Amino acid sequence: MKVTIVGAGAVGASCAEYVAIKNFASEVVLLDIKEGVAEGKAMDLMQTATLNGFDTKLTGSTNDYSKTAGSDVAVITSGIPRKPGMTREELIGINAGIVKEVSSKLIEHSPDVILIVVSNPMDTMTYLVHKTTKLPKNRIIGMGGALDSARFKYRISEALECPPSDVDGMVIGGHSDTGMVPLTRLATRNSVPVTKFLSEERLNQVSEDTKVGGATLTKLLGTSAWYAPGAAVSGLVQAIACDQKKMFPCSALLEGEYGLNDLCIGVPAILGKDGLEEIVEIELDEAEKNKMKESAEGVKKTNSLLEF
Ligand SMILES: NC(=O)c1ccc[n+]([C@@H]2O[C@H](COP(=O)([O-])OP(=O)(O)OC[C@H]3O[C@@H](n4cnc5c(N)ncnc54)[C@H](O)[C@@H]3O)[C@@H](O)[C@H]2O)c1
Numbered sequence: 001m002k003v004t005i006v007g008a009g010a011v012g013a014s015c016a017e018y019v020a021i022k023n024f025a026s027e028v029v030l031l032d033i034k035e036g037v038a039e040g041k042a043m044d045l046m047q048t049a050t051l052n053g054f055d056t057k058l059t060g061s062t063n064d065y066s067k068t069a070g071s072d073v074a075v076i077t078s079g080i081p082r083k084p085g086m087t088r089e090e091l092i093g094i095n096a097g098i099v100k101e102v103s104s105k106l107i108e109h110s111p112d113v114i115l116i117v118v119s120n121p122m123d124t125m126t127y128l129v130h131k132t133t134k135l136p137k138n139r140i141i142g143m144g145g146a147l148d149s150a151r152f153k154y155r156i157s158e159a160l161e162c163p164p165s166d167v168d169g170m171v172i173g174g175h176s177d178t179g180m181v182p183l184t185r186l187a188t189r190n191s192v193p194v195t196k197f198l199s200e201e202r203l204n205q206v207s208e209d210t211k212v213g214g215a216t217l218t219k220l221l222g223t224s225a226w227y228a229p230g231a232a233v234s235g236l237v238q239a240i241a242c243d244q245k246k247m248f249p250c251s252a253l254l255e256g257e258y259g260l261n262d263l264c265i266g267v268p269a270i271l272g273k274d275g276l277e278e279i280v281e282i283e284l285d286e287a288e289k290n291k292m293k294e295s296a297e298g299v300k301k302t303n304s305l306l307e308f
Pocket residue numbers: 006007008009010011012031032033034077078079080081082091095098101102117118119120122143144147175223224225226229
């Protein structure tokens with residue numbers, strides 16, 4: 001199993017580290033345009049192999065895509081991150097060109113590759129990759145919901161004063177400060193609905209904190225987060241590499257599912273060796289359906305700024 005990560009910045013390197021530590025891939029190639037950076041990060045990570053006990057071979061490349069040839073999965077983390085006070089949508093001008101070029105080069109060298117899009121605004125970048133590469137829809141997956149759900153579970157555990165591992169829950173919708181739809185109605189602590197333990201007001205606070213999870217960290221760090229994003233991407237890569245048939249909320253191209261068409265947005269999906277193998281349609285209540293509709297309108301508004 002060969003994994004390529006384009007963009008050896010904060011998220012790309014974090015993802016490479018988690019993939020290596022989980023020890024399921026034979027090879028990880030990091031590629032970046034900055035001279036020597038991908039090679040340096042790959043070497044630094046390789047020097048953790050004996051310390052962390054993994055056999056994954058990490059190499060780096062300065063913009064030489066021949067080194068990525070034959071990749072099974074490729075992650076796109078190239079592009080600029082936001083600064084405090086910015087929205088993800090403001091990154092479209094620079095990132096669209098980068099994501100379009102990177103995805104086309106990846107496919108040129110790995111025609112069977114499954115692409116995971118991370119660069120922001122992620123739902124719109126995923127849609128752009130669908131529109132410009134025309135790969136089958138199962139082979140282009142946007143990562144956002146897995147991260148947002150991890151933040152949601154963290155916020156619930158904080159409210160319940162319990163370990164995050166006690167909590168289950170999911171965030172669907174767009175990966176944006178206003179577009180996320182945290183499904184508080186379905187969240188549980190060891191299969192007991194969290195609505196049994198938390199007031200509506202506290203759950204609303206949990207939802208609001210979840211939606212601005214990325215912005216909160218950006219304000220604290222001066223740039224956007226990387227540990228949880230890297231871990232979330234590595235989870236998707238592993239589900240595909242190990243054919244796990246695991247369910248994650250992913251940004252998928254919708255063709256009628258959830259009453260939506262012609263956009264990529266976060267919905268529950270099963271990931272396995274063929275990439276995004278199935279979109280799972282769960283029953284939403286009226287309020288959730290309305291939030292999903294509003295979220296889709298926001299994503300479409302950003303998509304309308306794309307030039308193909
Ligand atoms: N979807 C998500 O949940 C999520 C989470 C975190 C970050 N992000 C996004 O991921 C992107 C990367 O974030 P980061 O914090 O790692 O940024 P970063 O600046 O640390 O790293 C980005 C890297 O991309 C490289 N790059 C730029 N253009 C390139 C090109 N054409 N080819 C190859 N490499 C190129 C840069 O040299 C840099 O090393 C941002 O757009 C950010 O908003 C998304």
